[in-house]
Amino acid sequence: MSDKTMSLEDFAATIESGMTIGIGGWGSRRKPMALVRALLRTDVRDLTVVSLGGPDVGLLCAAGKVRRLVYGFVSLDSIALDPHFRAARQNGAIETAEYDEGMFVAGLQAAAQRLSFLPTRAGLASDVLTMNPSLRTVASPYDDEEYVAMPALRMDVALIHLNRADAAGNGQYLGPDPYFDDLYAMAADRCYLSCEEIVPTDRLLKDAPVQSLLVRRMYVTGVIEAPQGAHFTSCVPDYDRDETFQKEYAAAAKDPGAWRRFEETYLRGDESGYHAAVAGRQAAQSGTDVRSV
Amino acid sequence: MEFTRAEVCIVAASESWRGAGEVLAHAVGIVPAVSARLARLTHSPDLVLSDGEAFFMSEPPPLGGTAADGGVIEAWVPFRSIFDVLQSGRRQSMMGASQIDRYGNQNISAIGDWRRPKRQLIGVRGAPGNTVNHRTDYWVPGHSPKVFVERVDIVSGVGNDRARAGGSTAQRFHDLGVVITDLAVLDYDPEGHLRIKSVHPGVTVEQVQQQTGFPIDGTDATETRTPTPEELRLIREVIDPKSLRSREVAG
Structure with missing residues (x-):
C-alpha cells in the first residue's frame, strides 16, 4: 500500500482556480477546516463549492474564493x-x-455511481425547480x-475530515454519524x-468496531494529519464544537472592522499559528498568562 | 383549572399526531416537540421519537437535549437514514413557516427575489421533500399578516394548489394536515384553502381574520379544547418542567 501522507501545503498546491470542490461534514460538524484554512492561504479563486454547508462555506465566501455555491x-x-453566507446571498x-x-444527497449518490442523475420525488412542485431552471423531470x-431528475454533483476534489486514518487512506469515524x-x-x-491522527492500519480496530471504517483507500488521494483539524466545528468524540469561538466568528462576520481583526488574529498565519491564537484566546479568557506556558 | 396559551397550543398540536401510527415524529420547535412527547404518553404510544441527532429514543432525553444528555436509545439513525425514512413515508412532520399562503405553501428559504434576497433565511432545507412524501403540519408561534401572506416568496413546502398542478407524483403522498398557531387551529377545506377550525380560548374569529393576510373562512370555527388535568401534569411535571414552552408562546 502506498503512503499517501502529505502536508497541508502540499495539499493546497494541488488545488486550482475554477475547480469544483466538495466539502464533507454537515453544518458545523466535522468540517475539514484545516484543509479549508489551507485553501484560504492560497490565491485560488472562482471555486464551485458543493456542501451541506457551515463555516467552511462562510470562510471561503468571505475570502472571495467562491464563484458558485451548490448547497442544501x-x-x-x-x-x-x-453570516458570511447570508451577506453573500444578500449582496448577490x-x-x-x-x-x-x-x-x-441524491446528487451525491448519482455522482458516486457515475450516473448522470437519480430520480427523486423531492423538489416536485416546489420553487427548487424555479431556482434551478436547468432541472428537469423524468x-x-x-x-x-x-x-x-437530480443531476449528479460530480466534483474535481472532495475534502473530508475523520477521526483517524492510516497512511494509505483508510478512514475511520468514531462519532455517531x-x-x-x-x-x-x-x-x-x-x-x-x-x-x-494517522495510525498504523493494524491499530484501527484495536478499540473500535468494524462499522467505524467508513472510507476506503481506493477513493483517497492524500492523507493529512491535522489534529484539531475540524476546529471550531465538532469532531466527536475527540472534541465538541467550540461554541464560544463560533460565537466570536459569527459576531465578527457581521462587521467589516471586526472581521479584519478576526482575520489578522486567526487567519494570517499557518495552521499552527491558528491553533496558537485559539489557545492564546482561551488562556486569556481563563485568566492564564500564556507567556508562562 | 388554570392553563396557559402555550399549553393549549401543545394539546392542539398533540392532536395532529393522533392516528399517525408507528411513524417518526419530526417536530421542529418547542411546542411541536412537547406535543409529540405528549401524544406518545397519551393517545399514540407507538409514535417514534428522535433526539434530533443520530438516534431514536424509547425514553427521550430531557427536552432540548440529545442522547448524550440521557434517555434510552432504541435505534441508530444517522442523517443519511433520515432521508431513507422520509422517502419510505414512515414519518410525519410539524415544521415552522416564515411565510404561508392560503393553500398552505410554506416559505423558509428567503424573503424577496431568490436571485438576490432581501433577507436570506435558512433555505428550503427538507421542506420540498417532506411535503411530497408524508403528512406535514405547521407551527406558527406568532400568527400575523407577515406570516400569513397572499403569496409566499419561495415555495419551500408544497401547498395544495401547487401539488395539484405538479402532477400525480407530486400529489400521491402530499398531505397537509393542520396549521397550529398561537391564536387558532387552521385546517383545509375541500378546495385546499386554509380555514379556521377552532380559535383558542380567549381569541375571537375576527381577531384571527385580522391577523391573517388573506380572507379566511371562520364560519364553522369552534373553540380549541382545553387541556385535561392529566395532560397538564404530563406537560408541567414530566415533559417540560423548565417551561421552555413559555419562551415560545407568552401567556
Whole structure:
C-alpha cells in the first residue's frame, strides 16, 4: 500500500482556480477546516463549492474564493445561518444552486455511481425547480410517475475530515454519524482526507468496531494529519464544537472592522499559528498568562 | 383549572399526531416537540421519537437535549437514514413557516427575489421533500399578516394548489394536515384553502381574520379544547418542567 501522507501545503498546491470542490461534514460538524484554512492561504479563486454547508462555506465566501455555491443549507447549527453566507446571498455576490437536502444527497449518490442523475420525488412542485431552471423531470418507463431528475454533483476534489486514518487512506469515524463523507470521496476525482491522527492500519480496530471504517483507500488521494483539524466545528468524540469561538466568528462576520481583526488574529498565519491564537484566546479568557506556558 | 396559551397550543398540536401510527415524529420547535412527547404518553404510544441527532429514543432525553444528555436509545439513525425514512413515508412532520399562503405553501428559504434576497433565511432545507412524501403540519408561534401572506416568496413546502398542478407524483403522498398557531387551529377545506377550525380560548374569529393576510373562512370555527388535568401534569411535571414552552408562546 502506498503512503499517501502529505502536508497541508502540499495539499493546497494541488488545488486550482475554477475547480469544483466538495466539502464533507454537515453544518458545523466535522468540517475539514484545516484543509479549508489551507485553501484560504492560497490565491485560488472562482471555486464551485458543493456542501451541506457551515463555516467552511462562510470562510471561503468571505475570502472571495467562491464563484458558485451548490448547497442544501449553510448553517452553524447552534446559530441558524452563517453570516458570511447570508451577506453573500444578500449582496448577490455568488451564483447559487439551492437544493432540498434529500435532493442534494441524491446528487451525491448519482455522482458516486457515475450516473448522470437519480430520480427523486423531492423538489416536485416546489420553487427548487424555479431556482434551478436547468432541472428537469423524468417520466418513469414503468408507470405514469414523473420524478425530478437530480443531476449528479460530480466534483474535481472532495475534502473530508475523520477521526483517524492510516497512511494509505483508510478512514475511520468514531462519532455517531458518518454524515456523507464516503459519498463525497466517491463523487470526486480526487479526495483529500484530513484526520485527527494517522495510525498504523493494524491499530484501527484495536478499540473500535468494524462499522467505524467508513472510507476506503481506493477513493483517497492524500492523507493529512491535522489534529484539531475540524476546529471550531465538532469532531466527536475527540472534541465538541467550540461554541464560544463560533460565537466570536459569527459576531465578527457581521462587521467589516471586526472581521479584519478576526482575520489578522486567526487567519494570517499557518495552521499552527491558528491553533496558537485559539489557545492564546482561551488562556486569556481563563485568566492564564500564556507567556508562562 | 388554570392553563396557559402555550399549553393549549401543545394539546392542539398533540392532536395532529393522533392516528399517525408507528411513524417518526419530526417536530421542529418547542411546542411541536412537547406535543409529540405528549401524544406518545397519551393517545399514540407507538409514535417514534428522535433526539434530533443520530438516534431514536424509547425514553427521550430531557427536552432540548440529545442522547448524550440521557434517555434510552432504541435505534441508530444517522442523517443519511433520515432521508431513507422520509422517502419510505414512515414519518410525519410539524415544521415552522416564515411565510404561508392560503393553500398552505410554506416559505423558509428567503424573503424577496431568490436571485438576490432581501433577507436570506435558512433555505428550503427538507421542506420540498417532506411535503411530497408524508403528512406535514405547521407551527406558527406568532400568527400575523407577515406570516400569513397572499403569496409566499419561495415555495419551500408544497401547498395544495401547487401539488395539484405538479402532477400525480407530486400529489400521491402530499398531505397537509393542520396549521397550529398561537391564536387558532387552521385546517383545509375541500378546495385546499386554509380555514379556521377552532380559535383558542380567549381569541375571537375576527381577531384571527385580522391577523391573517388573506380572507379566511371562520364560519364553522369552534373553540380549541382545553387541556385535561392529566395532560397538564404530563406537560408541567414530566415533559417540560423548565417551561421552555413559555419562551415560545407568552401567556
